[in-house]
Amino acid sequence: MALFTLDQLREAAALVHSRMAPTPQYAWPLLAERLGAEVWVKHENHTPCGAFKVRGGIVLLDEMAREGRPPRIVTATRGTHGQSIPFAAAPHGIPVEVWVPHGNAVEKNAAMKAWGADLRVHGEDFEEARLAAVARAEETGAALIPPFNPTIVKGVATYALELFEAVADLDEVYVPVGMGSGACGVIAARVLLGLKTEVVPVVSAHADAYARSFEAGRVVTTDSAPTFVDGVACRAPWEQPLEILRAGAERIVRVTDDEVAEAMRVYHSDTHNMAEAAGAVPLAALMQERE
Numbered sequence: 001m002a003l004f005t006l007d008q009l010r011e012a013a014a015l016v017h018s019r020m021a022p023t024p025q026y027a028w029p030l031l032a033e034r035l036g037a038e039v040w041v042k043h044e045n046h047t048p049c050g051a052f053k054v055r056g057g058i059v060l061l062d063e064m065a066r067e068g069r070p071p072r073i074v075t076a077t078r079g080t081h082g083q084s085i086p087f088a089a090a091p092h093g094i095p096v097e098v099w100v101p102h103g104n105a106v107e108k109n110a111a112m113k114a115w116g117a118d119l120r121v122h123g124e125d126f127e128e129a130r131l132a133a134v135a136r137a138e139e140t141g142a143a144l145i146p147p148f149n150p151t152i153v154k155g156v157a158t159y160a161l162e163l164f165e166a167v168a169d170l171d172e173v174y175v176p177v178g179m180g181s182g183a184c185g186v187i188a189a190r191v192l193l194g195l196k197t198e199v200v201p202v203v204s205a206h207a208d209a210y211a212r213s214f215e216a217g218r219v220v221t222t223d224s225a226p227t228f229v230d231g232v233a234c235r236a237p238w239e240q241p242l243e244i245l246r247a248g249a250e251r252i253v254r255v256t257d258d259e260v261a262e263a264m265r266v267y268h269s270d271t272h273n274m275a276e277a278a279g280a281v282p283l284a285a286l287m288q289e290r291e
Contacts, residue, residue, distance in 0.1 A: 003150045006192040012059045013158040019058050020048055022162045030270035042163045049083040052159045052182055057084030059155030065092040070143035076133035078126050078230040079108035086115040099133040101125050127236045147179040148238050157185030164189060170197045177201045177210050178232045180241030187248035201245055204232050205254040213237045214245055214252045229260055
C-alpha cells in the first residue's frame with residue numbers, strides 16, 4: 001500500500017522548496033571515466049543541514065503544527081535527523097529535545113545545538129539513545145518523533161522526485177540506509193512515477209542489520225554497529241521500512257569502512273579537480289588568501 005500519492009508528494013516538494021532550494025544533481029566526468037558508466041550525484045549536502053533529512057523534518061513539522069502544536073518534541077539521532085527537527089520546528093516555536101549517544105560526533109552535536117536543540121546524551125549507541133528518548137517522552141508528555149515515519153518519508157522522497165524529473169532513464173540509484181527513510185522515499189517516488197529504475201540500498205558491512213533482515217525476511221538485530229559511518233550505524237531495524245525495502249529492492253549492498261573511505265577520497269578528488277579545471281576556487285583557499 002502506497003504511503004502517499006504523487007499529488008501529495010508534489011505538495012510536499014512545494015512546501016520543502018518554500019524553505020530551501022532544490023538541490024542540484026551533476027554528472028561528474030572523472031567519476032564516469034573511473035567507473036566506466038554515466039554517474040549522477042544528487043548533492044543533498046547543499047541542504048541547510050547538509051543532508052536529505054531536513055526535507056522530512058520540514059514536512060512533518062508543518063503537519064504537526066497544523067494538527068495541533070505540541071508543547072515540546074523529543075527525538076533521538078546520530079546527527080542529521082537531530083538537525084532537521086529543530087531547524088523545521090523553529091518557525092513554529094516548538095522546543096526540541098534531541099538525544100544522542102556518548103561519543104557522538106562533536107561537530108554534529110554543535111550543529112544540532114546551533115539549530116536550537118536541547119541536547120541530551122545517553123547510552124553507547126543510537127538504539128540506547130532512542131530508548132532514552134522514548135522514556136523521556138512518556139515521562140514528560142512530549143511528542144515523540146521516531147526515526148522512521150511515513151510523513152518523514154514523504155518529505156525525504158522530494159529529493160528523489162527532483163532527481164527522477166531532472167535525469168531521465170536512470171538504471172540504478174544507490175541509497176545509504178540508516179533507519180530506511182531515504183531508501184524508502186526513493187522507492188516510493190520511483191513507483192509513483194512509474195519508472196523501472198532499480199533502487200539499491202547500501203549498508204555498512206559492520207552495521208548490516210538491515211541486510212541480514214532483508215535476506216531473512218524478518219527483523220534481525222545485532223549487538224553492535226561498529227562503523228565510523230555513524231549515519232548508517234543501525235543495529236535494530238524497523239518492520240515497516242523493512243517491508244518497503246523487501247518489496248521495492250532486489251538486493252542490498254554491503255560496503256566496508258575501508259571502501260567508504262576510498263569512495264570519499266575518490267569523490268572529493270574527482271569533483272574537486274573538475275571544479276578547479278572549470279576555474280572555481282575552493283572557498284577554503286579563497287579564505288586563506290584573504291587572511
